[in-house]
Amino acid sequence: MSFEIDDSPQSMLWPQTQDRRLNNPERQLLDAIAAGELDEHLVLIADAVHARRQLLHTVRSARAIAELCVGDRVMFTDRIRPRYLENELAQVTEIDDRTVTVRLWRPVGRFGDRDLRCPPLALRKLDRGTSIRHS
Numbered sequence: 001m002s003f004e005i006d007d008s009p010q011s012m013l014w015p016q017t018q019d020r021r022l023n024n025p026e027r028q029l030l031d032a033i034a035a036g037e038l039d040e041h042l043v044l045i046a047d048a049v050h051a052r053r054q055l056l057h058t059v060r061s062a063r064a065i066a067e068l069c070v071g072d073r074v075m076f077t078d079r080i081r082p083r084y085l086e087n088e089l090a091q092v093t094e095i096d097d098r099t100v101t102v103r104l105w106r107p108v109g110r111f112g113d114r115d116l117r118c119p120p121l122a123l124r125k126l127d128r129g130t131s132i133r134h135s
Contacts, residue, residue: 033045057121060121061098061119061120061121064120064121064123065095065097065098065100065120067125068092068095068100068120068123068125069092069095070092070093070094070095071091071092072091072092072125073089073090073091073092073125073126073128074089074090074091074092074100074102074123074124074125074126075087075088075089075090075123075124075126076088076090076118076122076123076124077121077122077123077124079119079121079122080118080122082109084108084109085108085109085111088104088105088106088108089104089105089106089126090102090103090104090105090123091103091105092123093115098119099117099118099119100117100118100119100120100123101115101116101117101118102115102116102118102123103115104116
């Protein structure tokens with residue numbers, strides 16, 4: 001009777017069957033981190049990930065601002081705080097490098113004066129043909 005011993009490294013993150021089928025660099029990196037092989041570099045890896053995420057956020061924000069114009073009709077998305085503003089309608093009144101000022105179509109919560117500044121990713125531009133029902 002003979003036994004075969006598999007000495008290949010085993011992934012701590014995914015089933016072994018997936019490991020053999022999908023041998024890509026991302027999984028190798030994640031497996032190396034999970035196995036502790038990169039422990040002395042974790043702070044640098046975390047800093048690089050944080051910097052990359054910040055860059056992607058900045059690019060998405062700049063793209064969102066570039067798509068907006070004063071006078072556009074917008075709706076708040078689920079990225080807005082406070083949450084009760086989600087799905088509220090507004091009109092863009094001012095745009096700067098990082099924020100968009102909008103005028104709510106109706107007073108909502110503590111925003112009785114109706115004007116507020118918000119991040120561009122918290123807004124969704126409405127098409128001109130979008131019909132809006134007022135309650």
